[in-house]
Amino acid sequence: MSKESTSPTINDVARIAGVSKRTVSRVLNDSPKVNQKTREQIQKVIKQLKYVPSPQARGLASSRSYMLGLLYDDPNALFIHAVQRGILSVCVAEGYELVVHPCDHLARNLVSGVKKFITRSKLDGVVILPPLSANEKLAAALDAEGFHYVRLAALPVDRPERIVISDDRAVMVDLARHFAELGHRDIAMITGPKYRLASEVRFEGFRQGLEDLGLDLPPDNIVEGDFTYESGIDAGMRLLDRPEPPTAIFASNDEMAAGVIHAAWQLGIKVPQQLSVAGYDDSPLASKIVPPLTTFRRHNERMAALAVKKLLASIAGRPDEASELTHEFAPELILRQSSGPVRG
Incomplete structure (x- = not known):
C-alpha cells in the first residue's frame, strides 16, 4: 500500500494483482472483458486489502455516476x-x-x-x-x-x-371472503381519491370479490375519501349515521379505517360487536389503535x-x-x- 494514503487505492490493487488499473476498473464495473481467472485474482486482492472504491472513481471509469x-x-x-x-x-x-x-x-x-x-x-x-x-x-x-x-x-x-x-386487485377477494364468512351482507367501502390508480384497483377488486360471492356493493355504500384520517371520520359518519348502517366497512388505507373507528365511537357503535372495519397498509397505527385493525400488509x-x-x-x-x-x-x-x- 502506498505511504501517501492510509486507505488502499485502485493503484495498490493493480500493483499487487499484477494487472493494469484499467483491468481493475473493468472488474469493479462487472465488465465481461476480463477472464475468470484474472477476475478472481483481482477480487481476492480487493478482499485482502479491504478496498472500497469511491462512487466518484467508479463513475469516472465507467461513465456512470453511481x-x-x-x-x-x-x-x-x-x-x-x-x-x-x-x-x-x-x-x-x-x-x-x-x-x-x-x-x-x-x-x-x-x-x-x-x-x-x-x-x-x-x-x-x-x-x-x-x-x-x-x-x-x-x-x-x-x-x-x-x-x-x-x-x-x-x-x-x-x-x-x-x-x-x-x-392489490387479486387479494381483495380475501377480505370479501373474510367479511362473508363472518356473516356480513350489508358491506360498504371508502375508496381513495379517483385519480389514484391504487384506489381504482382496490375498489374493482373488492367489488368483484363480493360479486363472486353473491354479495353486492350498492352505490349508496361507496364513499370517496382522500386517504386521510379526517376523511375517514367524515365518510364513516356518512355511512354510519343512518337508520340501518352497514355492518362492515373496508377503508382503502389504515388512516381512513382509523377515522371510521373514531366515527363509530362518536355514534356509540361498538367495533367489532356492531361494526367490522378493515384497512390497508398495516402501518404501525394498525396494531396500536383499539381495537387493533384488520388490514393488508404490502411488502x-x-x-x-x-x-x-x-x-x-x-x-x-x-x-x-x-x-x-x-x-x-x-x-x-x-x-x-x-x-x-x-x-x-
Whole structure:
C-alpha cells in the first residue's frame, strides 16, 4: 500500500494483482472483458486489502455516476421510509448513493422538471413511486430520453424489466371472503381519491370479490375519501349515521379505517360487536389503535429492493436479467380484532 494514503487505492490493487488499473476498473464495473481467472485474482486482492472504491472513481471509469433517484408524491411518510430502506439495502451493497426527489404529480411541468432533475444530478436511473408511476407521459418521456427507470405500481403498466407490482386487485377477494364468512351482507367501502390508480384497483377488486360471492356493493355504500384520517371520520359518519348502517366497512388505507373507528365511537357503535372495519397498509397505527385493525400488509421494503435490482441490471446492459426477476407481490391479509361476526 502506498505511504501517501492510509486507505488502499485502485493503484495498490493493480500493483499487487499484477494487472493494469484499467483491468481493475473493468472488474469493479462487472465488465465481461476480463477472464475468470484474472477476475478472481483481482477480487481476492480487493478482499485482502479491504478496498472500497469511491462512487466518484467508479463513475469516472465507467461513465456512470453511481447515483440513483427516487421520485415520489405521497404524504405517507411511513411508506416512503420503508421504500428508502429497501432501496438503500441494495445501494449500500452495490456502492450506489440515493437522491430523493419529491414531485407534484399534478404539476404542468412535471415531465420537464423530472428530466432536469435526472440530468442535473447525473443519475444512472430512477425508481418511481405511485401516483407518479401511473403517469404514462412521464414514462414515455424518460424512455425517449434513454433514461433507466423502474415503476412501482398496482398494475402491469410497463415491461417486466421496468415494473414491480403490488397485486392489490387479486387479494381483495380475501377480505370479501373474510367479511362473508363472518356473516356480513350489508358491506360498504371508502375508496381513495379517483385519480389514484391504487384506489381504482382496490375498489374493482373488492367489488368483484363480493360479486363472486353473491354479495353486492350498492352505490349508496361507496364513499370517496382522500386517504386521510379526517376523511375517514367524515365518510364513516356518512355511512354510519343512518337508520340501518352497514355492518362492515373496508377503508382503502389504515388512516381512513382509523377515522371510521373514531366515527363509530362518536355514534356509540361498538367495533367489532356492531361494526367490522378493515384497512390497508398495516402501518404501525394498525396494531396500536383499539381495537387493533384488520388490514393488508404490502411488502414495500422488498418491492423497493427488487426495483433497484431490476434497475441496476438494466443499467449494466442486462435487460433480460431484469425481466426474469420476479415482479409481482401479493399483499397479505392480517386479521385482528376490528373484524368480527355479525351480531343479532
